Amino acid sequence: MTTTTKDHAELADIFNKDEERVDWHDETLWWIRAKRDKSVHQLPEWEALREAASNIKFNVLSNLDTYLTAFEAAAKANGITVHWAADAQEHNQIVHGLLTENKVTQMVKSKSMLTEECHLNDYLATHGIEVIDSDLGERIVQLAGEAPSHIVLPCIHKKKEEIGDLFHMYLGTPSNMSDPQFLTETARGSLRETFLTRKVALTGVNFAVAETGEFVVCTNEGNADMGAHLADVHIACMGIEKLIPKREHLGVFLRLLTRSATGQPITTYSSHFSKPRAGQQMHLVLVDNGRSVQLGRKDFRNSLKCIRCGACMNTCPVYRRSGGHSYHTAVAGPIGSILAPNLDMKKYADLPFASTLCGSCSNVCPVKIDIHDQLYKWRQVLVKEGYAPTGKKIAMQVMAATLASPTLYHAAGKMGRATIKYAPFAVNNKLNPWYKQRDMPESPKESFGEWYGKNRSKK
Amino acid sequence: MSSRDTILAAVASNKPEAMPIPDIEPFKHIGYDDVLAQYETVLTAIGGAVHRVSNWDEIKTIVKEKYDSQHVRVLSLVPELDEVATSAYEINPAAHQLADVELAVIKAHFGVAENGSVWVTEELLGHRAVPFICQHLAAVITADNMVDTMHRAYMRIADTQYGWGAFIAGPSKTADIEQSLVLGAHGPRSMTVFVLDQQN
Ligand code: SF4
Numbered sequence: 001m002t003t004t005t006k007d008h009a010e011l012a013d014i015f016n017k018d019e020e021r022v023d024w025h026d027e028t029l030w031w032i033r034a035k036r037d038k039s040v041h042q043l044p045e046w047e048a049l050r051e052a053a054s055n056i057k058f059n060v061l062s063n064l065d066t067y068l069t070a071f072e073a074a075a076k077a078n079g080i081t082v083h084w085a086a087d088a089q090e091h092n093q094i095v096h097g098l099l100t101e102n103k104v105t106q107m108v109k110s111k112s113m114l115t116e117e118c119h120l121n122d123y124l125a126t127h128g129i130e131v132i133d134s135d136l137g138e139r140i141v142q143l144a145g146e147a148p149s150h151i152v153l154p155c156i157h158k159k160k161e162e163i164g165d166l167f168h169m170y171l172g173t174p175s176n177m178s179d180p181q182f183l184t185e186t187a188r189g190s191l192r193e194t195f196l197t198r199k200v201a202l203t204g205v206n207f208a209v210a211e212t213g214e215f216v217v218c219t220n221e222g223n224a225d226m227g228a229h230l231a232d233v234h235i236a237c238m239g240i241e242k243l244i245p246k247r248e249h250l251g252v253f254l255r256l257l258t259r260s261a262t263g264q265p266i267t268t269y270s271s272h273f274s275k276p277r278a279g280q281q282m283h284l285v286l287v288d289n290g291r292s293v294q295l296g297r298k299d300f301r302n303s304l305k306c307i308r309c310g311a312c313m314n315t316c317p318v319y320r321r322s323g324g325h326s327y328h329t330a331v332a333g334p335i336g337s338i339l340a341p342n343l344d345m346k347k348y349a350d351l352p353f354a355s356t357l358c359g360s361c362s363n364v365c366p367v368k369i370d371i372h373d374q375l376y377k378w379r380q381v382l383v384k385e386g387y388a389p390t391g392k393k394i395a396m397q398v399m400a401a402t403l404a405s406p407t408l409y410h411a412a413g414k415m416g417r418a419t420i421k422y423a424p425f426a427v428n429n430k431l432n433p434w435y436k437q438r439d440m441p442e443s444p445k446e447s448f449g450e451w452y453g454k455n456r457s458k459k
Numbered sequence: 460m461s462s463r464d465t466i467l468a469a470v471a472s473n474k475p476e477a478m479p480i481p482d483i484e485p486f487k488h489i490g491y492d493d494v495l496a497q498y499e500t501v502l503t504a505i506g507g508a509v510h511r512v513s514n515w516d517e518i519k520t521i522v523k524e525k526y527d528s529q530h531v532r533v534l535s536l537v538p539e540l541d542e543v544a545t546s547a548y549e550i551n552p553a554a555h556q557l558a559d560v561e562l563a564v565i566k567a568h569f570g571v572a573e574n575g576s577v578w579v580t581e582e583l584l585g586h587r588a589v590p591f592i593c594q595h596l597a598a599v600i601t602a603d604n605m606v607d608t609m610h611r612a613y614m615r616i617a618d619t620q621y622g623w624g625a626f627i628a629g630p631s632k633t634a635d636i637e638q639s640l641v642l643g644a645h646g647p648r649s650m651t652v653f654v655l656d657q658q659n
Contacts, residue, residue, distance in 0.1 A: 028638055045486065045489060051481075052486070055480075056481060059481070064474055068467060084461070084466055086466060136636070153634075153638075154635070156638075160636050160637045180636035184643075188644060188645060195645070220631070221632070221633050221644035222591045223645045225625070225646070226591050230554050230592075247613060247616065248617075250613060251608070251609040252483060252609075252610075255608070266575075267628070268628050268631060269627055271625040274620075274623060277587055288469070295469075295475075
């Protein structure tokens, strides 16, 4: 895992060097977005469902303390051991403690963005514990020594030839194999061995039900279940915002989640864990790590409604063309850019600026988070607190001054049009950040202002 | 103060003012004209197979055609299908003894037409790992046990008790390698649902 001090723009530059890959990344994600649309349009009640989900989450946020206590009591009554972690450090210590107690040095894990957020794998590695990620995409990025670049599709940035090379290097496949069927089969064989020999399995949590004390884990591969059902100890880690009031509300969220994520009607497995199986230990870790602070930020608390479907990333024109790693945070894309500055304003000050504010993210969000408005609000907070990235600051000041003065605005427009017309090389060059990855538009012969002036005077 | 109390206190002081739980009753009335046809279409589209059958013998014939229980391990948790299974099933085996199961046939409580899933709970399985560790999975439901949507599914489940339960919709799958769909990621490579016409 690389720690980095580069900001989004610099990291995007690296990704943008390979233009073909950028196009391919862009098209792949757009294809998934299109699948989402198709699936969504089959439900006439879609908008009503979004509204309901959003309001259920409002209710959750406004009662979060009581739901947490109710959930804890019900889960305990079910035989689940409940732990509380104030931050990433405490979360990692709790998990490590459970591993030590059970005298194991190896663990199998299924996808959990929370453990990415807490850098659990790195932490355990420094304590001599080997973690194997069992979601195929996560396993691939793990072998590559990278972090996931997308919350639902962790290795969406990798080509099958690269995956073939990784498997050749680490799993002993012949070289130059790139057939997905073959590669998946190889991973299946190797991970099956892992599932059959690990005593401790860790999973994430998609939803936890305050009323019943159960939690739900959704996967297509069945890896969370393979891990949890074959291990003697199941550790499940969740952010405190994952609660919902009642079991019946799962109906609303399970209908929205996968249709938004990949266009599927439901994940292959929606597993409801209520009690440990006979002879098994089940632990649940409730993690805050900045969530209670975000809850107190009126403008940003809505981001806690997120159900991690990834739709906002798939539709985001910036994400699609800059890649998940350019966000240098566990949750990339539009929602990640709202969550990250809550944890560290300085480190993530660049992220709310990595957006066109086109609003597409807010339009697809199944729980109706006002994502693009929040990004805009973060910009204001960051500028006020003095954290805005320098380049963006100057450009914004110029823009603000220009837009504030009609004379300057017209002059700037005229100059821009003249430049594009008579000296296109001056615009289409590497010094103009807007030219990166874009062909500049042909300039209109006259501005709207000029056109309006002329046509108005004709009357 | 313990982390528990610190977190709860922070949440309590930062939470917004109370908002009511919305009414989700209207969703419970959404339905399909032909639930069975809808179920069949959806499960087929997501990589599963549906057989509508009118008695147990038909199921046995289909299973026998594909799985020779003399040579591969066929686990049946449905007494009516004992005949096509390899040997009597030991309840609560060590999960690792299930590693060589080729086909597992289980009963399910009901199917959900909108997404092709079946709802199962652990007492139908003997062990929670059964529907994941087998190479192929088959489930039996009766035609009258079909609900329209997830809302109705949770009406059926309501406040029933289970240690573990799952909606299972089709074979295990992944599209992690350049978005090419591959069936059989860790769990079963195929899933067949037998829909029994009447309760025999
Ligand atoms: S913010 Fe909305 S669209 Fe984005 S991942 Fe979360 S729920 Fe999905």
